[in-house]
Amino acid sequence: MKNLLYFIIRNHYVILFLLIESFSLALVVHYNNYQHTCALNSSAKIAGNINQAFSVVNNYIGLRDKNEALNAELAKARSVELISYKVDTVSAQLVKDPNYIQQYEYIPCQVISNSVNNSNNFLTINVGKKHGVERGMGVVSASGVIGVVKETSDNFASVISVLNPNLNISAMLKANGYFGSLSWEGYNYQYAAINDLPSHIEVHSGDTVITSGYSAIFPKGMLIGTIDTVLNVGTNGFMVASVKLSVDFKRVGNVQVIKNLLRDEQLELEMHSGNE
Amino acid sequence: MNNVLLFNILRFVALLLLQVGVLNQIQFGGYINPYLYILFVIMLPFGTPGWLSLILSFFMGISIDMFCNTPGIHASATVFAAFIRPWLLAGLLPRDGVEPDVTPNIRVFGFAWFFNYSAIMVLIHHIFLFLIDVFKLNALHIVLWRTLMSVIFTMLLVVLSQFLTAKKTK
Numbered sequence: 001m002k003n004l005l006y007f008i009i010r011n012h013y014v015i016l017f018l019l020i021e022s023f024s025l026a027l028v029v030h031y032n033n034y035q036h037t038c039a040l041n042s043s044a045k046i047a048g049n050i051n052q053a054f055s056v057v058n059n060y061i062g063l064r065d066k067n068e069a070l071n072a073e074l075a076k077a078r079s080v081e082l083i084s085y086k087v088d089t090v091s092a093q094l095v096k097d098p099n100y101i102q103q104y105e106y107i108p109c110q111v112i113s114n115s116v117n118n119s120n121n122f123l124t125i126n127v128g129k130k131h132g133v134e135r136g137m138g139v140v141s142a143s144g145v146i147g148v149v150k151e152t153s154d155n156f157a158s159v160i161s162v163l164n165p166n167l168n169i170s171a172m173l174k175a176n177g178y179f180g181s182l183s184w185e186g187y188n189y190q191y192a193a194i195n196d197l198p199s200h201i202e203v204h205s206g207d208t209v210i211t212s213g214y215s216a217i218f219p220k221g222m223l224i225g226t227i228d229t230v231l232n233v234g235t236n237g238f239m240v241a242s243v244k245l246s247v248d249f250k251r252v253g254n255v256q257v258i259k260n261l262l263r264d265e266q267l268e269l270e271m272h273s274g275n276e
Numbered sequence: 277m278n279n280v281l282l283f284n285i286l287r288f289v290a291l292l293l294l295q296v297g298v299l300n301q302i303q304f305g306g307y308i309n310p311y312l313y314i315l316f317v318i319m320l321p322f323g324t325p326g327w328l329s330l331i332l333s334f335f336m337g338i339s340i341d342m343f344c345n346t347p348g349i350h351a352s353a354t355v356f357a358a359f360i361r362p363w364l365l366a367g368l369l370p371r372d373g374v375e376p377d378v379t380p381n382i383r384v385f386g387f388a389w390f391f392n393y394s395a396i397m398v399l400i401h402h403i404f405l406f407l408i409d410v411f412k413l414n415a416l417h418i419v420l421w422r423t424l425m426s427v428i429f430t431m432l433l434v435v436l437s438q439f440l441t442a443k444k445t446k
Contacts, residue, residue, distance in 0.1 A: 013326040017359045020334050024355060027341075027348030028408060115300065115344070117309050119409050122345040158345055187418060 068110065071254035074142060075106035078256070104219050105259040107131055112156075116189040116249045121163040123147060127257060128155045136217065138258040144223040144246035145169065145211060146255050157257075162224075163189055163249055171224055171243075172212035176201060179212045182224060182243060189250065191228060192243050199239045203230055209243050216266045218258065280321055280377050288336065291316050296343040299433075308422070310429035311350075313340055314401045315437060317358050318394050322369075323376020326362060333358035346409070353405035357397055368393055382438035390438065391431075398430050399423075 008015060079102070109131075113124040127133050129152050139146040139159050147161040148169075160167050163184050171182040171194050180196040194209060207227040213220025225245040233239040260266075295313040317333050324332075337351030344350065365380075368389065382390040406423045 013330075013362075016327050016330055017355065020330055020355050021352055021359070024334070024337070024348040024352035025408075028346075028352060029348075113301075113343070118344065118346065120346065 067254050068108070071108045071110075071142075071256070075108040075256045078106045079104070103260060103262050105261060107133060107257040107259060108254070109257060110254055111252050114249070114252060115161075116163055119186045120166065121161040121189075121249075122150070123159040123161055123252070125157050125159055125255065125257070126155065128152045128157050130154050132259060133157045133257050134259075136263075137260070138217040138222075139255050140218070140222055140258060141247055141252055141255045143248070144225065145218060146247060146252060148217055149257065161249065162192060162245065162247070169218070169224070170212040170215045171209050172220075173197070173201075173203070173227075174208040174210050174221075179214070180238075182209070190245055190248075192225070192245055193231065194227075194241050194243050196238050197241060199233045199237050203227055203239070203241055205229055216260055216263045219260075280379075283379075284316075284320070287319065288316055288332075292336070292339055295340060300344065308425045308429055310426060310433050311340075311402065311405065312430060312433045312437070313350075314354065314357060314398060314430070315394075315434055317354060317361065317401075318397050318434070319379045319381065320358075320361075321377050321379050322365065322374050329358045329361065330355055349405065349408050352408055353401050356404050357401040360400055361397065364393065364396060382435075391435065394434050395427075395431055398427055398434065402427050402430065 107127055109125045109127040111123050112126050115121045115123075123139075123146065125133075125139065133149055133152050135149055135152060137149045139149060145162060147159040147164070148167060149157050150160045151158045162169065162182075165184055165186050167183065169182045170179060172179040178197055178201050180194045182192055182194045184192045197203065205227050209224045209227060211218035211220060211222040211224060223246050225243045225247075228242045228244045231240045231242050291313045295311065299310055299312055313336060316336050317329070320329050320332070333354040334351055337354035338348075340350040340354075341347050378384060380390065380393060385393075402423045406419045406426075
């Protein structure tokens with residue numbers, strides 16, 4: 001016992017280092033996965049407020065209010081657009097009298113913190129629980145898909161960016177409807193890769209890539225980018241293509257959170273059918 | 277003694293704010309991000325007890341992590357750099373010793389000494405940081421490229437900071 005105590009005192013520096021280091025590395029391993037939640041994130045109150053303060057400085061003061069107003073208008077317009085509605089008729093005879101129920105709502109907000117040069121990128125936006133934002137909601141800007149909400153506090157939310165290899169988005173080729181999964185490979189902030197496309201289809205550079213609408217996060221048809229080149233055609237029947245993202249992630253400012261009003265219904269149904 | 281403590285607290289807060297408020301917002305070329313906050317560990321006074329410098333660097337790293345949404349990554353890299361520091365200093369300092377309250381800086385030790393010392397610290401920190409961050413070895417050449425570019429920018433700022441603050445402490 002005495003020897004052990006003596007050993008600890010003599011080697012306290014190395015032991016303390018190993019303790020702190022393994023604690024830090026445990027944090028890395030445990031929380032680097034975006035399914036896990038962590039109290040230490042930029043939606044936390046202090047970090048959120050400080051980020052907010054800096055973003056005010058960074059904003060071009062004169063244009064800010066005008067942009068916000070425009071963004072609110074855009075969100076309102078998107079909310080009443082036909083694509084936000086779901087046909088609510090049960091039989092084909094009723095086609096003359098189409099009734100719609102609203103499926104998507106857009107919450108306008110601003111990015112107050114953003115990164116493009118880490119290997120896992122996140123954004124922070126200035127709306128949170130108070131404004132109806134929840135985990136798993138999609139985020140878009142006027143030029144395309146931005147990411148998915150990861151954490152929320154009362155007034156802020158952190159968003160896992162498309163520029164994060166942990167995020168997979170169900171993407172579709174607009175021209176022929178084939179779909180695959182889009183993810184970022186961690187190198188260049190302008191390009192992502194679309195995987196799992198069947199290898200027999202023809203893909204041309206410049207083809208538009210949109211969201212498939214299969215995931216209950218994004219409505220169908222939100223712009224993601226355009227095909228750049230086919231990277232490889234695998235022997236397993238699938239190919240990988242690189243996609244030039246339509247959003248310039250260095251310049252995102254005004255964005256919108258997409259609230260899918262029918263999400264719970266869809267997820268519940270899918271869960272039940274998966275269980276049987 | 278109180279003065280030394282005050283200076284270090286100020287340096288901690290100033291570097292933290294500078295890092296998250298300014299440097300993290302500037303996105304040079306898509307992948308270069310200088311991490312000047314490591315200057316806090318570089319400039320801890322010589323007499324700082326080992327355990328204290330480990331704990332302080334942990335707090336510095338974890339605060340940065342909080343703003344970057346990267347729990348543990350900056351903390352582990354910073355603590356690792358702080359852990360290596362005593363051996364590095366033992367190798368680089370003259371045998372006859374120095375005052376414990378003195379911080380490593382360019383005015384007392386000269387440009388060449390300070391540059392060597394801080395370059396090694398920055399290199400250790402950045403390599404560890406980028407390796408942990410990417411976490412897969414097949415992208416090694418990209419890790420090395422990003423590390424190199426960021427080291428150059430961080431060192432530029434480290435040296436610049438010495439010339440900017442040298443007059444004030446006279």
